[in-house]
Amino acid sequence: MITGTKRVDIDGKPYYLRFTWAALAEVAGKYGDNPNLFDPETVAFVGSAGMREKHPEMTPEKIMELSPPLIPFANDVQEALKWAYFGDAPVPEGDVKKKRTLTGWIKRIARRWLQD
Numbered sequence: 342m343i344t345g346t347k348r349v350d351i352d353g354k355p356y357y358l359r360f361t362w363a364a365l366a367e368v369a370g371k372y373g374d375n376p377n378l379f380d381p382e383t384v385a386f387v388g389s390a391g392m393r394e395k396h397p398e399m400t401p402e403k404i405m406e407l408s409p410p411l412i413p414f415a416n417d418v419q420e421a422l423k424w425a426y427f428g429d430a431p432v433p434e435g436d437v438k439k440k441r442t443l444t445g446w447i448k449r450i451a452r453r454w455l456q457d
Contacts, residue, residue, distance in 0.1 A: 345424030349417045351409045358391035360425035378415040
């Protein structure tokens with residue numbers, strides 16, 4: 342069962358983000374393991390990669406043209422990315438000092454794969 346589809350509303354219309362492995366590889370190839378989702382061009386590219394499967398018309402240029410509110414859109418993209426890596430299960434939370442960002446988790450997973 343495929344999980345991790347995140348609905349986003351842009352200009353009053355529903356769109357769906359879901360990051361396939363191909364989309365994740367495309368994002369990592371362009372931005373590495375830490376894309377700056379506060380940069381409008383970056384979040385437009387990453388969001389477009391996550392929408393490509395169901396909404397191929399939502400290119401980075403189209404997202405930039407529609408200009409959805411940046412922070413809510415970036416948060417939705419980040420949540421969809423988290424689901425792509427971890428599934429719908431909640432990421433464990435703990436003391437603020439011990440919380441790992443998505444990037445930290447990705448780096449830990451990559452190090453474990455490289456060690457094996």
